[in-house]
Amino acid sequence: MNAMNPSIKFILILIVSLEITVILDYRVNLVVAGCTIIYLLASRLSWYRYLLLIFLPIIPMLGAWTSFNTFGSREMAWVMMTRILVYVYLGAAFSFTTDMDWLLDSLEQNFHLPTVFIYGLRGALSFVPRVKQEIKVIRVAAMMRGVKMAPYSPQLFFKSILISMRWSSRLSTAMISHGFTENAPRTHFKKVVIKKRDIVIASVLLVVMQLAVVFL
Amino acid sequence: MHTKWSLRDFIFLALISIFFGFIFWVWAFAYNGLAAVLTPMGLSPFANDATIGPWLMAGPMAGYILRRPGASILGETLAGIVEMVFGSQWGIMDIVAGAIQGFGTEIGFAAFGYRRWDKTSLSLSVVTVTLVTFIWDLLRNGYSQYALGLLIGLFITRLISAAIFSGVIVYFTEKLIAKSGILSNDKSEIVK
Incomplete structure (x- = not known):
């Protein structure tokens, strides 16, 4: 699969995660979780990681469910339970599919971090x-x-x-x-580019999420 | 004021974060174990608040040892990145949480203009980090929907956890460093 530029993926997931933090609608959470699950399945991870993704959210989700049912409201329990699922899957959609070296290359070349x-x-x-x-x-x-x-x-x-x-x-x-000079300009052997396709996909996904927020 | 980070300072902060990340590896299990035990009573958020202290520690440690603006935010954000690289269940949100926690600690030291480095400024940073992270959890973990009584209990639990790890342990560690003389604090060797 022709993978997305890691910085664009990072920014996309960061925006979605932050937006999820202020949205109190479990249906939006489920839409986002659904999209993420499709992506994770398409990424062909090892069976061990899929098992991890099934079992990892269970304890926090049950915890949110019982505590909000006891000290909050049933509605909030649904929101928080699905929110945990979204956080865990969004996190995995980044960590399980992205090479850290590639991300650092991209942050340096595309976003000019020091x-x-x-x-x-x-x-x-x-x-x-x-x-x-x-x-x-x-x-x-x-x-x-x-x-x-x-x-x-x-x-x-x-x-x-x-x-x-x-x-x-x-x-x-x-x-x-060995010649490293602090924050001096460098040349690069491996060039990292941001393709138009990456920005289009990221924008479409963000628009889909906003539509879900408005219409659900 | 000296604010530019040299390669050496930066690697130093990153290494501290990696060390602390490993030392506190056990706490992720402690959190999940405690959460599992408290879940049937609906008290699982206490697991979150009771085990928060260790996660907060990289920030105050960096700030209190290096004694310069930005050290807490940078140290704690790095800790968040390291945590994500190690493979934590929360992924990118670890970096966000790290930056927010570091910011909370930073306020405490900034309030004294980065001139006072003693029990008072360290205590204030414990209070500010508790407040800031608690406000973040009002949003992130839906704390704003809980009954007031539970919230007070959670706040006190968090304050105690933060005081032990980001306060007492940081204080005694710094004492050991001061005694050893490896960092002279007015013009620290690492700052140059």
């Missing part, structure tokens, strides 16, 4: 596996001294901050020594 932001985030995200390992190391090291470190211990945060500081100066030094 390169410090784009490449800093990219660099930091590459540390994710090491962060996971490092937290284990900190806790094991404490255990060797007979200290059990709780996940809310200031010592744990202190050590994470210490390591973040060390890694951030190493990484930024490495990047700068």
